[in-house]
Amino acid sequence: MPPRKRPLEPSSGKPPPPDVKAIVPPPSDPPAAAQEIPPISAAILNNLPGPEREVYKRVYAAGNKGIWSQDLRHSMQLAAPTVTKLTRALVQRGILKEVTDVRHRGKKVFMDSRMEPAPEITGGTWYHNGQLDTEAVAAVRRRCLDQIDRLGAATPDMVHKGVEREDPRAGYMIDQIRDILKTMALDRVLEECRSTGEGEFSAVRSGRVCYRRGGAPQGGMIEGIPCGVCPRIDECSPDGVISPTTCVYYKKWLQMDF
Secondary structure, eight states: OOOOOOOOOOOOOEEEEEOOOOOOOOOOOOGGGGOOOOOOOOHHHHHHOOHHHHHHHHHHHTTTOOEEHHHHHHHHHHHHHHHHHHHHHHHHHSSSEEEETTTTOOOEEEEESSSSSOOHTTSSSTTTTTEEHHHHHHHHHHHHHHHHHHSSOHHHHHHHHHHHHHHSSSOOOOOHHHHHHHHHHHHEEEEEOOOSSSSTTTSSSOOEEEEEEEEOSOOOOOGGGGGGGGGTTOOOOOOOOOOTTTOOOHHHHHHHOO
């Protein structure tokens, strides 16, 4: 007995819809801070002699923070001239690159040439080729001061939103604005204080940290030390670019008449 055929579904009178493929939007590029580290290159490894291959593997493992030649020498237990010869050969072939660590001016680190150095190595937004971009810093300071003059007293968020509103292409991050406001407070161009919620602080919720036009710092001599509010204190070291001997804010504090 032949199998019974399934009855046809009743027709709605409309032609069947055409085959349509779902449109999937392309994934957006991740932010710079979330960019993935490229995988180690098997092609490079296969074409390197033993010692150079081992150097490349160790440098790659250090990621976008790189590795100092001295650390490389100790980890491989090689003489300094040998490490210099091996790294120089890899740099000349474009496999590795040397990057200046802004925290230690005389200390260059090696990293995979395909990687972008971490912000703590390059100094972040305000540094270019290892040098402080004074023009960029001056420009954002002017923008921040314009907002303070307009608002009277303002939080970093308020300053940031004001700058974005006046120039959407500026592209400053809130952390960058915070850093700039803190340095302006160190220069006494601005004063960091807490809002009372009244008078000139009426636009800022009571108790919130905000900034207004500069004034004499409150508290004693110790409270006025700029190191206590420096946004880059973690990167300060005696032999670094950021150090007590080169810090203009620290020198100004030493010259104050308390």
